[in-house]
Amino acid sequence: MMKDHIVSAYDAQLELVNSNLIKMGGLVEDQLRNSLQSLSNKDTSFAEQIIFDDHKINALEKEIDALTYKIIAMRQPLANDLRVVLSALSISNDLERMGDHATNIAKRVANVKINLPDAPTIEIVKMGEDVQFMIKQVLDSFVKKSDKLAIKAWDSDVNIDDSYLNIYRELLETMAGNPDTITGCSHLLSIAKNIERIGDYVQNIAEDIHFIVTGQALERKSEKRINWEEINQ
């Protein structure tokens, strides 16, 4: 456990950064879960609600920004404190982007004119659930300040990239087989891309958490990378 600062108001400020990040992470989790649900159920009015809710995440990011600037100006944090404060800025920025991607999914669901084909939708929702699990893992690693859990979350992204590749292939085939599905499938492709990007942001956050805990950059390579050559064949 970290000892308290001599100045207790400093601890209170850092704790507020911490709790705001956790709150923000929870909201992002909600947004993704909800947008996946709206996608499964083709629930346009729910999707509208999700789009509206995005502002909560943006507001929290601004709050965290303001707080970290204040801490830097007032306290000149050093060592582990400095890493926490700098990483908080980058984590909140990543969470905000994740929120945008989740909202983008809802935006497509909300557009009643788009007819989204069922079979690939199911695959995409499954992939989304895997990403949701990654978000959970990475938030958990943040709460527990565990570099090992952060690495676990980071490593999970390989599966997401795999699923994305499969979905990409499947959508190409569907479109080639039936040109009527092209509009729907290309929207689904964007949705899959949104989800895949969220996975990438989880990796960024995992790297930040590793840095906070160990003071070292996470040097890690994915075992697999999407092989676009293979797709183009």
Added chain:
Amino acid sequence: MNKIKISAKNIDVFYGDKQALFDVSMDMYEKEVTALIGPSGCGKSTFLRCINRMNDVIDICSVKGNVSIDGHDIYDKSIRVESLRESVGMVFQKPNPFPKSIYENIAYGPRIHGIANSKTDLDEIVETSLQKAALFDEVKDRLHQPGTGLSGGQQQRLCIARAISVNPEIILMDEPCSALDPIATAKIEDLMSELKKEFTIIIVTHSMQQAARVSKNTGFFHLGKLIEVDSTDTIFSNPGNQKTQDYITGRFG
């Protein structure tokens, strides 16, 4: 990394029965700034005073261990303490100009050390020392007025000019900025980055930010022990010792 200029080995210091330093070993490098940090009473000033044998003048103080400069043991019988102090200058927490003119404050050292006697030589030393201490332009029209009439920051730079007037190789600074405002502090820090081109500087400071700004290496003392010494970058970003981290992040208690 520059060559080792000062090497302290297994230093124990006692004030009477009370031990103030415990087995301190530390190397300090030529033409670099080394910072010493640590809570009040941890022995920073005591350690600094070992480097120019200022502890000799404290009756109850005894020093064990070895300090060498350029490989020569400074506690050796053959060493003349006067010439040691000539090559190891010191600047204190509170500016302490002599109650004499600005000119005399600087000319005094070179004169008694026999470095210069003629007026033209002394004039030149006074001017270049003031130049190096970044004070000349501010005082050139009042060299014969009292040094004590200068502002605190100017007085401290006068003390630095006085220290460098006898061509030292090493300058020890014991909290040189603690009585100064932020602008005067910035001037001294700026000056240090010039001075280190010519001198080896050891600075004791209570400001983490100052240590981080001016020094290349930093040593952290606690209860008379040197806990950790490393590059300043490492000490302030990712120190190896938990005590160091607790101290620099304000968690000491």
